[in-house]
Amino acid sequence: MTRHFNFCAGPAALPTAVLERARDEMLDYRGHGLSVMEMSHRSAEYVAIAEKAEADLRELLAIPANYRVLFTQGGATQQFAAVPYNLLGNGGTANFVDTGIWSRKAIAESHHLFGDARVAASSEASGNTRVPQQGEIELSHDAAYLHVTANETIGGLAFDYTPRAVRPDGGEVPLVCDMSSSILSGPLDVSRYGVIYAGAQKNIGPAGLVVVIVRDDLLERARPDMPTLFGYKTLAEGGSMVNTPATYSWYLAGLVFEWLRHDIGGLPAMEAINARKAAKLYAAIDDSELYSNPIAPANRSRMNVPFVLADERLDRPFLAEAEQAGLLNLKGHRSVGGMRASLYNAVPEAAVDALIDFMADFENRKG
Amino acid sequence: MTRHFNFCAGPAALPTAVLERARDEMLDYRGHGLSVMEMSHRSAEYVAIAEKAEADLRELLAIPANYRVLFTQGGATQQFAAVPYNLLGNGGTANFVDTGIWSRKAIAESHHLFGDARVAASSEASGNTRVPQQGEIELSHDAAYLHVTANETIGGLAFDYTPRAVRPDGGEVPLVCDMSSSILSGPLDVSRYGVIYAGAQKNIGPAGLVVVIVRDDLLERARPDMPTLFGYKTLAEGGSMVNTPATYSWYLAGLVFEWLRHDIGGLPAMEAINARKAAKLYAAIDDSELYSNPIAPANRSRMNVPFVLADERLDRPFLAEAEQAGLLNLKGHRSVGGMRASLYNAVPEAAVDALIDFMADFENRKG
Numbered sequence: 001m002t003r004h005f006n007f008c009a010g011p012a013a014l015p016t017a018v019l020e021r022a023r024d025e026m027l028d029y030r031g032h033g034l035s036v037m038e039m040s041h042r043s044a045e046y047v048a049i050a051e052k053a054e055a056d057l058r059e060l061l062a063i064p065a066n067y068r069v070l071f072t073q074g075g076a077t078q079q080f081a082a083v084p085y086n087l088l089g090n091g092g093t094a095n096f097v098d099t100g101i102w103s104r105k106a107i108a109e110s111h112h113l114f115g116d117a118r119v120a121a122s123s124e125a126s127g128n129t130r131v132p133q134q135g136e137i138e139l140s141h142d143a144a145y146l147h148v149t150a151n152e153t154i155g156g157l158a159f160d161y162t163p164r165a166v167r168p169d170g171g172e173v174p175l176v177c178d179m180s181s182s183i184l185s186g187p188l189d190v191s192r193y194g195v196i197y198a199g200a201q202k203n204i205g206p207a208g209l210v211v212v213i214v215r216d217d218l219l220e221r222a223r224p225d226m227p228t229l230f231g232y233k234t235l236a237e238g239g240s241m242v243n244t245p246a247t248y249s250w251y252l253a254g255l256v257f258e259w260l261r262h263d264i265g266g267l268p269a270m271e272a273i274n275a276r277k278a279a280k281l282y283a284a285i286d287d288s289e290l291y292s293n294p295i296a297p298a299n300r301s302r303m304n305v306p307f308v309l310a311d312e313r314l315d316r317p318f319l320a321e322a323e324q325a326g327l328l329n330l331k332g333h334r335s336v337g338g339m340r341a342s343l344y345n346a347v348p349e350a351a352v353d354a355l356i357d358f359m360a361d362f363e364n365r366k367g
Numbered sequence: 368m369t370r371h372f373n374f375c376a377g378p379a380a381l382p383t384a385v386l387e388r389a390r391d392e393m394l395d396y397r398g399h400g401l402s403v404m405e406m407s408h409r410s411a412e413y414v415a416i417a418e419k420a421e422a423d424l425r426e427l428l429a430i431p432a433n434y435r436v437l438f439t440q441g442g443a444t445q446q447f448a449a450v451p452y453n454l455l456g457n458g459g460t461a462n463f464v465d466t467g468i469w470s471r472k473a474i475a476e477s478h479h480l481f482g483d484a485r486v487a488a489s490s491e492a493s494g495n496t497r498v499p500q501q502g503e504i505e506l507s508h509d510a511a512y513l514h515v516t517a518n519e520t521i522g523g524l525a526f527d528y529t530p531r532a533v534r535p536d537g538g539e540v541p542l543v544c545d546m547s548s549s550i551l552s553g554p555l556d557v558s559r560y561g562v563i564y565a566g567a568q569k570n571i572g573p574a575g576l577v578v579v580i581v582r583d584d585l586l587e588r589a590r591p592d593m594p595t596l597f598g599y600k601t602l603a604e605g606g607s608m609v610n611t612p613a614t615y616s617w618y619l620a621g622l623v624f625e626w627l628r629h630d631i632g633g634l635p636a637m638e639a640i641n642a643r644k645a646a647k648l649y650a651a652i653d654d655s656e657l658y659s660n661p662i663a664p665a666n667r668s669r670m671n672v673p674f675v676l677a678d679e680r681l682d683r684p685f686l687a688e689a690e691q692a693g694l695l696n697l698k699g700h701r702s703v704g705g706m707r708a709s710l711y712n713a714v715p716e717a718a719v720d721a722l723i724d725f726m727a728d729f730e731n732r733k734g
Contacts, residue, residue: 004400004401006401013401019402027370027386028368028370033370033373033693033695035381035386037378037381039375043696073440073441073445073575074440074441075440077596078440081594081596109595113592201614206404208575227445227448227476227480228448229445243442243445244378244575246573246574246616247378248573248574248575249575326400
């Protein structure tokens with residue numbers, strides 16, 4: 001058995017310790033005589049697994065008591081629809097900060113379902129190289145909420161501050177955040193947000209699970225014409241078991257939360273590791289003649305590091321040799337090309353060191 | 368490690384051989400150096416896994432070429448909404464045969480979203496002990512389709528024929544079938560159906576995956592106001608990868624399909640085993656003084672066998688002693704009480720034999 005270094009943007013690397021535990025528990029979960037996959041979601045054993053996962057997530061993110069945690073399905077993409085269904089019941093318009101491809105998908109789905117979708121600020125004029133500043137965000141008078149994408153997985157562009165969502169009349173509205181590719185990368189002040197959602201397949205667990213953290217006063221704003229399973233209130237009241245949840249993915253998420261708490265030592269420790277990993281890779285890129293990254297330093301993502309080679313004819317040999325060296329999934333997203341190294345929590349610092357060494361060696365030989 | 372006999376109604380038992388393979392491949396999928404969970408859904412390795420799963424399912428069910436197979440999320444419950452969104456775009460009313468709790472959930476969601484939901488026939492007058500016959504099904508003049516639940520998981524009531532969906536004017540409309548708890552239990556004539564859908568967590572794989580089989584001419588009937596991810600046409604055109612699918616669940620479904628093909632020998636062989644398992648358990652129930660099942664013999668489910676004890680004060684000791692004997696999850700659904708033994712594909716005949724022996728012994732001692 002060999003484990004290569006995996007820089008995939010998602011579904012992404014999982015901690016080896018988590019996979020080992022899942023492997024060891026696959027046929028018989030701790031003496032219960034069956035796999036977690038085979039458990040009734042209503043059974044005492046499974047409910048204990050589910051509740052521990054939520055408790056560990058609450059502990060990691062210091063989630064206040066007036067927030068509900070939902071474990072649901074359909075990925076962040078389904079939340080692009082669920083958010084407006086849940087928050088536009090009292091009227092008003094969804095407002096967005098557009099920072100790249102994922103923001104635009106959220107905007108498009110809201111527009112498709114409910115027409116008006118206001119872009120309150122955009123990074124487009126900068127070529128998506130910097131995030132709009134607070135003063136550039138102009139909400140509409142009827143803004144029901146402001147949606148932001150904390151970290152653009154494809155562009156490698158990240159917010160370096162938590163925006164305030166203030167209408168022209170001075171009234172504050174909920175901040176909604178797609179945190180799919182940055183949640184759990186460091187501590188977070190949840191109380192600044194109305195809704196946080198995150199597809200699991202980057203820092204949480206396997207694809208097919210999405211975690212939603214919602215302030216409980218926002219459970220009362222839903223449109224009545226919503227598919228039942230989209231309803232935050234319904235899910236909250238049903239303990240995310242309105243129908244059969246993605247039980248095995250939820251269990252794996254719990255193993256990841258345990259790993260973060262006990263193996264890593266919590267989110268401040270995780271953040272320090274992530275800062276170090278990203279800093280050394282960006283430094284290697286900036287110091288080279290061959291590689292470059294265009295993002296404003298303050299908005300560079302710690303999770304997704306896109307870079308291009310000065311001569312794109314070198315892309316293919318770069319990728320082929322990287323794979324030979326056990327450095328997997330460095331190809332940039334098909335919409336932008338180039339390279340991308342995703343440095344999620346489960347990507348060890350040794351992987352980043354190996355990548356930097358490989359990049360330097362490649363540049364020496366080919367650059 | 369011990370593997371008990373698991374009669375859970377879902378999430379249900381999986382074949383031990385499948386779990387062993389998943390365990391062995393957990394950290395390094397066949398020398399690729401990463402887990403299937405960690406693969407990009409766009410990677411060549413993962414696309415091969417996904418395509419092989421679909422090909423094996425097509426082979427098992429002899430799915431005609433003009434049907435599309437979708438792997439999506441949210442369980443059958445999400446399909447209760449997705450079906451009317453996809454099929455009511457040209458107007459008309461959804462028609463249903465009501466055979467129990469799961470039918471009623473489908474009816475309720477269609478009614479919630481789109482008002483009219485016509486019950487074309489119901490088993491309610493019989494106490495849900497027999498399925499309406501063809502002559503009892505009365506579609507509305509404007510029926511857009513007829514929805515049936517092939518097997519009521521809670522009630523243990525199953526169709527013994529495939530209904531035709533004919534309007535009063537003689538025009539035939541698509542038959543839509545929730546096959547969550549009976550798909551793959553035996554061969555099937557897919558061409559009789561417009562849409563078949565099935566939550567995975569009984570005979571397919573882990574919870575959090577749903578398989579939809581849809582005739583391709585029905586892709587053009589969708590309402591425009593549908594959440595994007597609900598769209599059968601969108602999913603079909605995107606190869607079920609419009610967003611990140613539940614990759615690991617899809618892989619496990621593929622292992623189950625392989626097991627059915629190669630270990631069991633296909634669906635005729637599977638059906639013979641299932642018929643034998645169910646026949647001997649119903650015979651044991653019918654021959655006893657203590658146990659009973661009220662369903663009309665022709666409509667008895669082979670997958671879910673509910674039964675009650677003549678004295679319900681024996682329920683608790685029955686369940687406690689069964690669990691002691693390694694016979695798990697025999698408690699009936701909370702809405703109906705009593706017992707239920709689910710005999711899905713992965714429940715071996717030895718489990719049924721052990722259950723029958725236990726039931727006889729319990730009756731001898733307590734009955």
